[in-house]
Amino acid sequence: MTFSATAILVLALIAALVITAGVWAYTTANRLDRLHVRSDQARNALDAALARRAVVARTVAAVLGVPSADPALFEQSRRLIALADRAERSDWQGREAVENQLAGALSAVDIDSLPPQLVAELADAEARVLIARRFHNDAVRDTLALRTRRLVRMLHLGGTAPLPTYFEIAERVTAAASTGLEVDTVRTSARVVLLDEQNRVLLLRGRDPKVPDVDFWFTIGGGVESGESLRAAAIRELHEETGYVADAAGLRGPLWRRVAVFPFNGELIRSEELFFALRVRNFEPKPAKLDFIERRSITGNKWCAPADIKDLDHSGETVYPYHLDELLAEAIAAADADIDPEVRSIR
Incomplete structure (x- = not known):
């Protein structure tokens, strides 16, 4: 049995297409894997930044809660502690709302009542949350852009990894983050x-x-x-x-x-x-x-x-x-x- 030149050419083209498709699928799957790793790292970094802000919030609450004649400061201290506790206990899906509440409570703090070192610590904690959040959402956007393409979905190149989600919290410019x-x-x-x-x-x-x-x-x-x-x-x-x-x-x-x-x-x-x-x-x-x-x-x-x-x-x-x-x-x-x-x- 012999093949004509046309048949050989067709087979060669089919083989080239199969190889090209295989290389594309392999490289896309590897790229998706790297993007998922990046998303996971960004989420861990954001979680660490939020946890640090909760610790700083408790320190602020401890300073505000020093026995004084001002019941408003004492109530502000109790609210900060409660929100910091809730933020640490919340799961990822419900954390956005409580983190926004904590950010709002921190922005209401009169920084003149805090030691300068604590003001600097609070400003740094707030800034790190903003940076980590932006970095996290950038990673999520890049992952979703590739993961949601039709061919990628049809071929299940993303495997069984869950789709990453954005973390939306208000970016507040608080008094503590300013220079005065x-x-x-x-x-x-x-x-x-x-x-x-x-x-x-x-x-x-x-x-x-x-x-x-x-x-x-x-x-x-x-x-x-x-x-x-x-x-x-x-x-x-x-x-x-x-x-x-x-x-x-x-x-x-x-x-x-x-x-x-x-x-x-x-x-x-x-x-x-x-x-x-x-x-x-x-x-x-x-x-x-x-x-x-x-x-x-x-x-x-x-x-x-x-x-x-x-x-x-x-x-x-x-x-x-x-x-x-x-x-x-x-x-x-x-x-x-x-x-x-x-x-x-x-x-």
């Missing part, structure tokens, strides 16, 4: 510690348009736009400021959180900055889309090793974040890791 200063702009920024093969970080040189004689250096990044995730903002800012197109899956983090208050272009800005690490091949940055202010304020760029960062600092050109030369090893380890690190506060 009257600021003109409050924003959240996504920043990228961009590393090349030689472990050098790409820094931009800038200046305040109102103070053109003072230069400083900073990492890639900028403000998160309405409805935009931290990762999407980081990728967008990277492209706009350097021309580099990156895959959000390559980002590691957030690994650092920095709250900065600074004057710029005649305004006082409070910025909560979340830093990601990303490894790339060295390239020549060419901005793709700078706005009017950026064109006036960004004046150069440089790939910097720790020694270069020290030289810039010593020359009087400040590098942000502070002590980046010492932090770089941590960013390098994060960029080369398979999982995201735990976020921590820096200056």
Whole structure:
């Protein structure tokens, strides 16, 4: 029995299609597995952040509940303790409502009645909850986007793992999370510690348009736009400021959180900055889309090793974040890791 050339070609095409489909199904299943792992890690991080806030809430309640002549403070203390207890005992499905109640009770606390160290502890706990919640919902969104595709559902590539769910709690800007200063702009920024093969970080040189004689250096990044995730903002800012197109899956983090208050272009800005690490091949940055202010304020760029960062600092050109030369090893380890690190506060 012999096969014609046409039959052989048809069989080859069928075999190629089967192989292609198999490779697609295998890679999609592996990607789904990684997304589920990421969702689980994000949920655990959010659970830990919520648990820490409950502990801080009890400490606040203990300070407010010190015997005094003010029955309102005593009642506020009892409510905080009750809500913290309920939050810890609630299952995941019913936890959103009680966490919102706890956040509301904390926002009503007069921080002037608390020790400064406890105010700082409360502010940090609240900020970590917001970061963890955003990171969790980003992971859930990415998982659901792939998991709910028709072919993925038809072929059961997600296996028996339950679908992850969003965790919706109000993002309150409380008195404890503020600086006590009257600021003109409050924003959240996504920043990228961009590393090349030689472990050098790409820094931009800038200046305040109102103070053109003072230069400083900073990492890639900028403000998160309405409805935009931290990762999407980081990728967008990277492209706009350097021309580099990156895959959000390559980002590691957030690994650092920095709250900065600074004057710029005649305004006082409070910025909560979340830093990601990303490894790339060295390239020549060419901005793709700078706005009017950026064109006036960004004046150069440089790939910097720790020694270069020290030289810039010593020359009087400040590098942000502070002590980046010492932090770089941590960013390098994060960029080369398979999982995201735990976020921590820096200056």
